[in-house]
Amino acid sequence: MAPRPRKNGSKDLPPNLYRKTDSRNGATYYSYRDPASGKWYGLGSDKAQAVREAVHANHTGAKIRPALADRINAAPMRRFSEWIDEYRKLYAERDVSQQSKESARMRLNRLEEALGHHDAAAIGTFEIASYLKTLTDEGKAQMARAMRSLLSDVMREAIAAGWRKDNPVEVTRAAKVKIKRERLTVDNWKAIYAEAKQPWLKRAMELAVLTGQRRDDIAGMLFKDVHDEHLHVIQAKTGARLRISTKLRLESLGLELGEVIKSCRDAVVSKHLVHHSKTVSKATPGMPIVLDTLSKAFSEARDRTGIKFGESPPTFHEMRSLAARLHAAEGRDPQALLGHRSAAMTALYRDSRGAEWIDVA
Incomplete structure (x- = not known):
C-alpha cells in the first residue's frame, strides 16, 4: 500500500516535519512527529532551523522502522x-x-x-x-x-549449537569464597565420639574417619559390599569406584575397618552398615539413617562436648578432612582413599586451617 501523499503545504518539508497554523492568531509554526512513537515535538516558527533539526533527527535520532530486508534477515528472538x-x-x-x-x-x-x-x-x-x-x-x-x-x-x-557467538561469562570475576567452617582435631573427634548416644552414630563416625568417605556414601554402605576382604564403594557424587581393604587401620584412634564392620552387626537384621536399632518416629529397626538425621545427631553430640568452636563449628563432613590428615600422617595416600582425581583437591582437605599444631624439630 502506497504511503498517503503529503499535503501541498508540507511538500517542501523533509519527512516527518509538518507546518501548522495557529487558529487564534494565524501564526505558522513547525512540528516533528517521531515515526516510531507517534509523539509530536514542537520546533518553533523558524523554518530553516526546523528543517535542519528534522533532517538530523531522520538520519540519526529518530527510531525509524528498519528496512524490510533487514527485518526479514534478522534472526528471530529466542528466549x-x-x-x-x-x-x-x-x-x-x-x-x-x-x-x-x-x-x-x-x-x-x-x-x-x-x-x-x-x-x-x-x-x-x-x-x-x-x-x-x-x-x-x-x-x-x-x-x-x-x-x-x-x-x-x-x-x-x-x-x-549456533544460539550465540560469544561467551559473556568468561570475562566475569569468580566470587571470592571465605572458608569459615572449622576443622576437626583428633581430640575434638574423641570428645564428640564420647558424647554420641546412638550406637549407629558411633559406627558412622568410625567409618567416616577410617574411610574418608562422604556422608551419602557412609549412609549407603551395605554389608553385601564387603567381600574379598575389601569394602567396595561407588561414590554417589563422582562415581569413583574404590576397594578399601578391611585391614585398613588408624593407629592414632586404634580403629580397624574390618572390626568396625563387624561391630555394625547387631541383633537387628539389616542390609545397611549404619542402621536404626529401634523404632524412632517413622523409622523401624534395620532402616538406614536419613542424612539429615545423621548430621543432626553429630551436631548435637558436638554441642554437648562444651567445646568452644567459632561461628561455623565442624560438621559431619569434616571427618573427611580429618581422615585425609590422619592417614597421611601414618604414611598412606589420602588421594586414593578420598577418590580425588587431582592432588590439588586432596591438598585442600589436608589443610588443617590452623586447627592443629605444627611440630618443628
Whole structure:
C-alpha cells in the first residue's frame, strides 16, 4: 500500500516535519512527529532551523522502522529459557553421577527464573555479572561460583549449537569464597565420639574417619559390599569406584575397618552398615539413617562436648578432612582413599586451617 501523499503545504518539508497554523492568531509554526512513537515535538516558527533539526533527527535520532530486508534477515528472538530446555537434554546425556544431575537441575531452574525471559543471543556480561553479584551480596559466594561455572558451560554449548557467538561469562570475576567452617582435631573427634548416644552414630563416625568417605556414601554402605576382604564403594557424587581393604587401620584412634564392620552387626537384621536399632518416629529397626538425621545427631553430640568452636563449628563432613590428615600422617595416600582425581583437591582437605599444631624439630 502506497504511503498517503503529503499535503501541498508540507511538500517542501523533509519527512516527518509538518507546518501548522495557529487558529487564534494565524501564526505558522513547525512540528516533528517521531515515526516510531507517534509523539509530536514542537520546533518553533523558524523554518530553516526546523528543517535542519528534522533532517538530523531522520538520519540519526529518530527510531525509524528498519528496512524490510533487514527485518526479514534478522534472526528471530529466542528466549534463554528455550535454550535452557535444550541444555537440559544435552546434560542428561552426560556421564555424570545422579547427584550431579540433580544439582544441575536445581541450578538450571534458578537460572531460568532469573534470566529466562532474556533473548538468548543478547544476554551480555552486564546481565551475567549483575545476577552473580546478587548472589554474592546475599552471602551466597559459594553458590555464585557454582552458578558462574554452570553458566559458562551453558554458554559454550549455546555457541556450539549456533544460539550465540560469544561467551559473556568468561570475562566475569569468580566470587571470592571465605572458608569459615572449622576443622576437626583428633581430640575434638574423641570428645564428640564420647558424647554420641546412638550406637549407629558411633559406627558412622568410625567409618567416616577410617574411610574418608562422604556422608551419602557412609549412609549407603551395605554389608553385601564387603567381600574379598575389601569394602567396595561407588561414590554417589563422582562415581569413583574404590576397594578399601578391611585391614585398613588408624593407629592414632586404634580403629580397624574390618572390626568396625563387624561391630555394625547387631541383633537387628539389616542390609545397611549404619542402621536404626529401634523404632524412632517413622523409622523401624534395620532402616538406614536419613542424612539429615545423621548430621543432626553429630551436631548435637558436638554441642554437648562444651567445646568452644567459632561461628561455623565442624560438621559431619569434616571427618573427611580429618581422615585425609590422619592417614597421611601414618604414611598412606589420602588421594586414593578420598577418590580425588587431582592432588590439588586432596591438598585442600589436608589443610588443617590452623586447627592443629605444627611440630618443628
